[in-house]
Amino acid sequence: MERIPVATADTETFAALYERTFPRVYAYVASLLRDRAAAEDVTAQTFERAYRKQASYRPRRGSREAWLFGIARNAALDELRRRKRRARLETEPVDDAAPAADEAVELALQRETVRAALGALDGRERDLLALKFSGGLSNAEIARVLGVSETAAGTRLHRTLTKLRKACDE
Amino acid sequence: MSDDTATIERDLEAIETALGSGSATHADPASRALQELALTLAADAPAPRPELAEQLGRRVEEGFQRPAKPNRRAPFADLREAFAPLAGVAATILVIVGLVVVLGGGSGSDDSADSAGGGGGGGSEAASGKALRSPAPADQSRDPFSEQSAPRSGSGFAPGQPNRRIERTFSMELGVPVKEMARVADQVNAVAYRHGGFVLSSSVDSGEGGGSGDFSLRIPVDQLRPALRDLAELAPVKNQSQTGRDVTRQHVTAKDRLEAARAERRSLLRRLEAATTDAEAEAIRRRLDIVGGEINGLRSQLRDLRLRTSYAVVDVTLTQAKKDRGSLGSFGDAFDDAGKLLAGFAGVTIRVLALALPLGLIGLLGWLASRSLRRRRRESVLA
Numbered sequence: 001m002e003r004i005p006v007a008t009a010d011t012e013t014f015a016a017l018y019e020r021t022f023p024r025v026y027a028y029v030a031s032l033l034r035d036r037a038a039a040e041d042v043t044a045q046t047f048e049r050a051y052r053k054q055a056s057y058r059p060r061r062g063s064r065e066a067w068l069f070g071i072a073r074n075a076a077l078d079e080l081r082r083r084k085r086r087a088r089l090e091t092e093p094v095d096d097a098a099p100a101a102d103e104a105v106e107l108a109l110q111r112e113t114v115r116a117a118l119g120a121l122d123g124r125e126r127d128l129l130a131l132k133f134s135g136g137l138s139n140a141e142i143a144r145v146l147g148v149s150e151t152a153a154g155t156r157l158h159r160t161l162t163k164l165r166k167a168c169d170e
Numbered sequence: 171m172s173d174d175t176a177t178i179e180r181d182l183e184a185i186e187t188a189l190g191s192g193s194a195t196h197a198d199p200a201s202r203a204l205q206e207l208a209l210t211l212a213a214d215a216p217a218p219r220p221e222l223a224e225q226l227g228r229r230v231e232e233g234f235q236r237p238a239k240p241n242r243r244a245p246f247a248d249l250r251e252a253f254a255p256l257a258g259v260a261a262t263i264l265v266i267v268g269l270v271v272v273l274g275g276g277s278g279s280d281d282s283a284d285s286a287g288g289g290g291g292g293g294s295e296a297a298s299g300k301a302l303r304s305p306a307p308a309d310q311s312r313d314p315f316s317e318q319s320a321p322r323s324g325s326g327f328a329p330g331q332p333n334r335r336i337e338r339t340f341s342m343e344l345g346v347p348v349k350e351m352a353r354v355a356d357q358v359n360a361v362a363y364r365h366g367g368f369v370l371s372s373s374v375d376s377g378e379g380g381g382s383g384d385f386s387l388r389i390p391v392d393q394l395r396p397a398l399r400d401l402a403e404l405a406p407v408k409n410q411s412q413t414g415r416d417v418t419r420q421h422v423t424a425k426d427r428l429e430a431a432r433a434e435r436r437s438l439l440r441r442l443e444a445a446t447t448d449a450e451a452e453a454i455r456r457r458l459d460i461v462g463g464e465i466n467g468l469r470s471q472l473r474d475l476r477l478r479t480s481y482a483v484v485d486v487t488l489t490q491a492k493k494d495r496g497s498l499g500s501f502g503d504a505f506d507d508a509g510k511l512l513a514g515f516a517g518v519t520i521r522v523l524a525l526a527l528p529l530g531l532i533g534l535l536g537w538l539a540s541r542s543l544r545r546r547r548r549e550s551v552l553a
Contacts, residue, residue, distance in 0.1 A: 047234075
């Protein structure tokens with residue numbers, strides 16, 4: 001997935017923020033929910049909530065992305081609670097997109113291995129990975145979304161990746 | 171820095187590098203493995219349908235207009251919502267102010283008690299003057315000239331007498347600027363004459379070194395209230411006091427004795443007419459002289475009592491107004507006033523804070539607890 005620079009001015013328009021973050025917000029929500037239809041609903045809900053709550057954003061409390069992903073995370077978790085998808089979180093991730101015909105077999109195998117290994121992680125760890133690799137947030141932004149220090153976010157991320165790598169090796 | 175921390179930092183940096191460049195090239199195999207994993211995870215991120223991006227993009231451009239729904243909200247619901255926080259704040263302030271007033275009410279009533287008692291404080295001056303200028307009906311109980319406030323004579327009070335005879339004395343101190351001393355002195359005299367009274371004695375000093383004045387007025391009792399009101403309007407009342415003495419018993423006694431003396435004189439006159447010897451007539455004349463003297467004395471006593479109870483003694487003292495005592499005094503007064511003002515503000519602030527701080531702290535703790543609880547409940551789905 002194309003990674004977009006996270007640097008943003010606090011004065012950018014909401015449309016610009018949407019353009020810049022929409023794919024990543026969707027990717028994060030979809031990674032968390034594992035349900036394409038629900039992810040689309042929650043993504044739309046996230047942007048609508050953010051649009052209506054623009055005045056509540058305070059630059060000193062973090063970047064606009066961190067604020068937006070905080071809204072997305074709350075919406076996704078609420079959706080999970082509503083639909084009691086806890087079980088889904090622990091299942092193997094749904095194949096979101098079929099591998100391209102020309103994709104290397106090795107890469108496809110590697111993806112399958114990682115998807116299978118993700119099942120060994122708990123919900124919080126998967127949430128962390130989704131924020132980092134689907135949402136494309138920096139460690140500081142992840143820390144802001146999760147309400148922890150940046151160091152703690154980095155340490156957790158490293159621990160989770162190490163755990164995932166071990167799970168892939170097994 | 172421990173080895174673990176160094177390793178974590180190295181790996182995190184390697185991950186960021188890989189995500190930025192799109193390739194895993196770290197020299198350390200472990201770090202490179204994490205780089206590859208990170209790239210796989212990033213590449214495996216779900217992508218949205220182009221239709222969704224287009225559809226949501228349109229909604230963003232339109233400002234997320236909600237589809238029109240039948241308005242089931244009560245009229246002015248938006249206004250109510252907008253003003254709800256304001257109403258909440260106003261209600262909180264009202265409650266706090268109410269509590270402050272209730273808790274801090276003691277000092278206020280003390281002040282008013284001072285003024286009623288004729289205290290010399292600056293704050294009581296206005297209160298005293300005001301009370302005199304506008305005696306409300308409810309203030310009758312404090313009216314020194316009403317029947318209720320008539321003092322009881324310690325040496326007998328002649329019960330059953332419908333018309334009480336009360337001697338009334340009122341003293342009043344007015345704060346007058348030196349420049350105004352002569353004018354106010356004239357007006358004191360004028361007030362006495364206007365209400366049918368007179369000035370028994372007066373002395374006024376309006377020299378540059380200071381100013382003062384003393385007046386002893388006699389005011390008809392039925393004109394006392396308006397006369398006092400007029401006097402109080404001449405200048406701020408600094409002090410006031412009143413006394414009353416019930417002399418009904420003396421009046422009744424003198425009257426009875428006068429009647430008796432008159433009866434005796436009539437009897438003596440009848441006996442004198444019937445006297446048969448010179449010696450007897452002489453004795454009766456001597457007795458008549460004595461009784462005549464008694465009658466004159468009693469008449470004088472009654473006249474004096476009548477005068478004392480028909481006219482109230484009003485002693486008026488004019489003193490230099492506090493804020494008029496030279497430039498140094500005014501400066502000091504200004505400091506005093508500023509100090510009192512600051513102390514008053516500080517008192518109110520402390521009272522408000524004493525209530526607002528604990529309430530605010532409780533509110534803050536509650537808000538933090540509910541926020542934490544909500545977060546935990548929300549994240550419980552990830553556990």
